[in-house]
Amino acid sequence: MKGHLAAKPVKKANSNHFLSDVISISDFSRQTIELVLTQAAKLEKMPREKKAKILQNKLVATLFLEPSTRTRLSFESAAQNLGAKVVSLSEPQTSSLSKGESFSDTIKMANGYADIIVVRHSFDGAARRAAEVCTKPIVNAGDGANQHPSQTLLDLYTIYKEFGKIDGLKIMMAGDLKYGRTVHSLMYALSHFKDVTVYLYSPVGLEMPKYIIEETKNLKIHQTNNLEKFIPNVDIIYATRIQKERFPDELEYQKVKNAYVITNELISKAKKGVKIMHPLPRITEIAQEVDSTPAALYFTQAANGIPVREAILSLLQDVKK
Amino acid sequence: MKGHLAAKPVKKANSNHFLSDVISISDFSRQTIELVLTQAAKLEKMPREKKAKILQNKLVATLFLEPSTRTRLSFESAAQNLGAKVVSLSEPQTSSLSKGESFSDTIKMANGYADIIVVRHSFDGAARRAAEVCTKPIVNAGDGANQHPSQTLLDLYTIYKEFGKIDGLKIMMAGDLKYGRTVHSLMYALSHFKDVTVYLYSPVGLEMPKYIIEETKNLKIHQTNNLEKFIPNVDIIYATRIQKERFPDELEYQKVKNAYVITNELISKAKKGVKIMHPLPRITEIAQEVDSTPAALYFTQAANGIPVREAILSLLQDVKK
Amino acid sequence: MKGHLAAKPVKKANSNHFLSDVISISDFSRQTIELVLTQAAKLEKMPREKKAKILQNKLVATLFLEPSTRTRLSFESAAQNLGAKVVSLSEPQTSSLSKGESFSDTIKMANGYADIIVVRHSFDGAARRAAEVCTKPIVNAGDGANQHPSQTLLDLYTIYKEFGKIDGLKIMMAGDLKYGRTVHSLMYALSHFKDVTVYLYSPVGLEMPKYIIEETKNLKIHQTNNLEKFIPNVDIIYATRIQKERFPDELEYQKVKNAYVITNELISKAKKGVKIMHPLPRITEIAQEVDSTPAALYFTQAANGIPVREAILSLLQDVKK
Numbered sequence: 001m002k003g004h005l006a007a008k009p010v011k012k013a014n015s016n017h018f019l020s021d022v023i024s025i026s027d028f029s030r031q032t033i034e035l036v037l038t039q040a041a042k043l044e045k046m047p048r049e050k051k052a053k054i055l056q057n058k059l060v061a062t063l064f065l066e067p068s069t070r071t072r073l074s075f076e077s078a079a080q081n082l083g084a085k086v087v088s089l090s091e092p093q094t095s096s097l098s099k100g101e102s103f104s105d106t107i108k109m110a111n112g113y114a115d116i117i118v119v120r121h122s123f124d125g126a127a128r129r130a131a132e133v134c135t136k137p138i139v140n141a142g143d144g145a146n147q148h149p150s151q152t153l154l155d156l157y158t159i160y161k162e163f164g165k166i167d168g169l170k171i172m173m174a175g176d177l178k179y180g181r182t183v184h185s186l187m188y189a190l191s192h193f194k195d196v197t198v199y200l201y202s203p204v205g206l207e208m209p210k211y212i213i214e215e216t217k218n219l220k221i222h223q224t225n226n227l228e229k230f231i232p233n234v235d236i237i238y239a240t241r242i243q244k245e246r247f248p249d250e251l252e253y254q255k256v257k258n259a260y261v262i263t264n265e266l267i268s269k270a271k272k273g274v275k276i277m278h279p280l281p282r283i284t285e286i287a288q289e290v291d292s293t294p295a296a297l298y299f300t301q302a303a304n305g306i307p308v309r310e311a312i313l314s315l316l317q318d319v320k321k
Numbered sequence: 322m323k324g325h326l327a328a329k330p331v332k333k334a335n336s337n338h339f340l341s342d343v344i345s346i347s348d349f350s351r352q353t354i355e356l357v358l359t360q361a362a363k364l365e366k367m368p369r370e371k372k373a374k375i376l377q378n379k380l381v382a383t384l385f386l387e388p389s390t391r392t393r394l395s396f397e398s399a400a401q402n403l404g405a406k407v408v409s410l411s412e413p414q415t416s417s418l419s420k421g422e423s424f425s426d427t428i429k430m431a432n433g434y435a436d437i438i439v440v441r442h443s444f445d446g447a448a449r450r451a452a453e454v455c456t457k458p459i460v461n462a463g464d465g466a467n468q469h470p471s472q473t474l475l476d477l478y479t480i481y482k483e484f485g486k487i488d489g490l491k492i493m494m495a496g497d498l499k500y501g502r503t504v505h506s507l508m509y510a511l512s513h514f515k516d517v518t519v520y521l522y523s524p525v526g527l528e529m530p531k532y533i534i535e536e537t538k539n540l541k542i543h544q545t546n547n548l549e550k551f552i553p554n555v556d557i558i559y560a561t562r563i564q565k566e567r568f569p570d571e572l573e574y575q576k577v578k579n580a581y582v583i584t585n586e587l588i589s590k591a592k593k594g595v596k597i598m599h600p601l602p603r604i605t606e607i608a609q610e611v612d613s614t615p616a617a618l619y620f621t622q623a624a625n626g627i628p629v630r631e632a633i634l635s636l637l638q639d640v641k642k
Numbered sequence: 643m644k645g646h647l648a649a650k651p652v653k654k655a656n657s658n659h660f661l662s663d664v665i666s667i668s669d670f671s672r673q674t675i676e677l678v679l680t681q682a683a684k685l686e687k688m689p690r691e692k693k694a695k696i697l698q699n700k701l702v703a704t705l706f707l708e709p710s711t712r713t714r715l716s717f718e719s720a721a722q723n724l725g726a727k728v729v730s731l732s733e734p735q736t737s738s739l740s741k742g743e744s745f746s747d748t749i750k751m752a753n754g755y756a757d758i759i760v761v762r763h764s765f766d767g768a769a770r771r772a773a774e775v776c777t778k779p780i781v782n783a784g785d786g787a788n789q790h791p792s793q794t795l796l797d798l799y800t801i802y803k804e805f806g807k808i809d810g811l812k813i814m815m816a817g818d819l820k821y822g823r824t825v826h827s828l829m830y831a832l833s834h835f836k837d838v839t840v841y842l843y844s845p846v847g848l849e850m851p852k853y854i855i856e857e858t859k860n861l862k863i864h865q866t867n868n869l870e871k872f873i874p875n876v877d878i879i880y881a882t883r884i885q886k887e888r889f890p891d892e893l894e895y896q897k898v899k900n901a902y903v904i905t906n907e908l909i910s911k912a913k914k915g916v917k918i919m920h921p922l923p924r925i926t927e928i929a930q931e932v933d934s935t936p937a938a939l940y941f942t943q944a945a946n947g948i949p950v951r952e953a954i955l956s957l958l959q960d961v962k963k
Binding site: 373 | 698699701703727729731744747748750751752753754755756
Binding site: 110 | 712
């Protein structure tokens with residue numbers, strides 16, 4: 001992997017200049033983002049035996065109080081690749097929470113045995129709350145409709161690995177831009193980079209919120225309800241699922257759930273070398289036929305979750321709060 | 322352990338002559354079966370410290386999309402005994418599947434972080450499908466009523482360890498021979514060996530399917546609906562549970578569920594040294610009183626799952642697909 | 643940590659003088675309790691790398707057939723800190739038990755792969771039954787309303803670490819003393835020590851059972867239904883939750899569920915240096931405001947579960963049954 005980041009002298013992984021908790025992508029400067037990307041690239045090249053010493057004899061707790069298999073397994077793989085032990089909770093219904101225990105108390109107890117705590121929760125702001133009551137680093141693995149910073153970092157890492165840069169790219173975000181946590185965070189993250197153009201396509205009623213467009217003025221933004229309009233311009237189509245569970249109203253979901261499908265025919269209208277990204281799981285937004293084409297970057301993107309989460313955990317390990 | 326296999330020069334565990342995936346016992350030749358049995362015997366004698374280096378720094382994913390505690394824990398023990406790390410999914414209801422993700426996509430994502438993937442699924446053919454979309458070795462830990470090859474291999478290993486051979490033995494299969502996946506696979510596996518006699522006892526209506534009897538012509542087969550008829554002849558009684566969940570019709574199950582019980586009295590009519598096997602869990606097919614007799618081989622059989630699964634995982638580790 | 647135990651010559655951790663199973667606190671003599679406390683203190687000071695060799699290449703199974711996240715994660719952390727591998731079952735509904743397998747058979751199978759088995763079950767006496775059918779050490783992590791010995795040992799360890807002794811202390815037990823398993827066991831354990839005074843406060847109808855008071859005559863016992871009466875006398879207030887799930891009658895629970903709350907105002911009436919303990923989870927028994935005061939010992943107490951469970955596992959490892 002070669003790119004504009006490679007030239008920069010990067011702080012050592014065990015310096016104390018990283019964040020003390022990974023809660024929100026809005027806490028990340030361009031420099032902090034680049035620290036993660038560089039560390040991920042370094043870990044991808046590192047022999048397994050060497051990597052397995054980084055968190056040796058450390059314990060990582062993954063507390064998933066909302067189901068998310070893919071994210072949990074990715075974090076647990078990353079932690080174990082670094083040599084850490086893992087204790088895992090992934091079933092809200094079997095936890096002490098059913099006895100009425102508060103989330104804060106759960107975190108305070110995990111504080112007593114874990115060196116790093118990865119948290120997923122269905123309530124917005126849960127991860128920030130966890131960080132407040134805990135002396136160990138907290139990693140937010142998704143809190144409601146709010147934040148999922150490791151997803152955004154792996155998106156950026158995927159773009160960076162594929163294109164060797166982020167500056168100057170043209171990216172279409174497609175799908176549910178109203179409720180889609182992933183694209184919201186990606187907007188903020190991309191706004192740290194230079195000369196990035198973002199095309200926003202969504203079905204009517206699922207447009208990107210205005211406050212986000214106003215807060216990411218550094219981006220060149222074009223909006224449309226016509227999927228094909230900007231296709232010839234873009235380097236990347238970042239597709240998202242229409243997420244049933246984020247809709248307050250089932251009827252609103254039914255109207256739009258099959259609003260768009262990315263097919264090989266659509267891709268044929270794009271620039272050569274266009275890449276399709278998707279945070280997964282997909283339902284019908286990307287046709288299966290796309291999977292075997294060079295445009296399909298989404299499984300690579302998912303696999304990039306490992307080095308990026310390794311990077312986050314390794315950078316957090318020596319943090320003093 | 323001494324037996325007719327010991328004399329054969331066996332391929333090294335890390336040769337590339339093993340299967341690229343373990344999907345069905347029907348993919349196994351006698352030679353491949355013996356490779357597993359010999360490797361299992363070798364691993365049973367190996368000191369723990371040495372064994373723990375075989376899959377060191379490798380990651381095994383156990384994706385149990387249908388519950389099976391015993392099989393999952395056995396695979397996870399085996400993987401960890403070999404030094405592998407394990408990430409585990411065992412609750413379909415908490416997975417991304419509830420968001421509509423396809424099974425293929427789940428496997429493709431696991432492909433991004435795991436070195437070997439153990440899959441259990443309620444649909445026939447799911448494991449073969451997984452192997453098709455995955456570049457890493459797949460181990461089938463049971464797909465519906467279809468296949469469960471590690472069970473068959475541990476059955477064979479148990480027989481081989483106990484009798485020093487498989488050729489020439491007389492084995493009664495008792496219970497539900499119609500729906501019983503275990504006995505179906507065992508029939509095919511035994512048909513690779515010489516001079517094996519199989520007595521098939523089942524309650525009326527639960528007989529072994531005709532196509533299996535036709536496809537295993539190498540066996541000497543005797544069928545009966547009278548449990549005691551062939552008891553004096555046999556070396557092994559392989560009992561199976563009447564599996565409620567495989568019956569399309571609850572009434573059909575109620576009629577036969579208590580059709581037979583293996584008691585000490587029944588065993589007293591058998592040859593000296595007869596052994597009782599059972600894939601477990603049992604319900605009422607074997608009386609508790611049998612547990613403490615020398616005939617009871619079923620807990621040893623379950624324990625043999627560990628070296629056999631260690632053998633499978635260790636033989637797969639260097640496979641190139 | 644300094645205390646009266648330090649002077650005693652203690653048996654080596656790997657001697658065979660420990661219990662062969664940890665089932666009930668009533669199996670513990672003062673000497674056995676002190677062996678655990680001393681071992682826990684030793685493990686707390688031990689460097690992680692050294693500790694990680696104690697159970698290296700051993701396998702611990704945690705079979706939680708009743709949900710208890712906190713206890714499970716604490717045991718799994720302890721086992722892994724000692725270098726053990728862990729296989730874990732924590733969802734009764736996904737186990738073979740739903741196929742009708744008996745608890746004894748589950749234990750017998752775990753016997754085939756695990757070196758130590760930690761069991762939690764909703765039925766009284768389940769752990770003792772497990773120990774009877776198993777050749778490997780069993781640790782009871784709670785069986786119904788019966789016993790939870792590692793909780794009692796961590797309570798004692800917390801007291802000993804904080805006060806340097808157990809003899810001579812004055813302890814109030816508050817809350818549900820009728821159904822509270824924790825306080826019952828603590829009564830028996832404290833009765834091994836000298837000159838311990840116990841004040842029992844409970845809402846009317848939830849008094850400590852008479853047979854326990856009679857069986858712990860070595861304690862100086864005072865009973866009251868007035869929370870404030872003995873507050874000025876005590877070194878420790880051991881608060882417990884009113885446990886909804888132990889009440890046969892929901893109405894009985896509703897009457898008493900908010901019977902008492904420990905607040906900073908209440909604590910101001912106690913001796914300087916008073917400590918509040920609680921087995922957690924709490925609901926409303928201790929006001930959140932107490933958490934940040936020096937009186938709050940309950941999160942430290944929960945964290946002490948790690949060295950105490952490490953001590954139990956390390957003492958069991960060389961046991962011959």
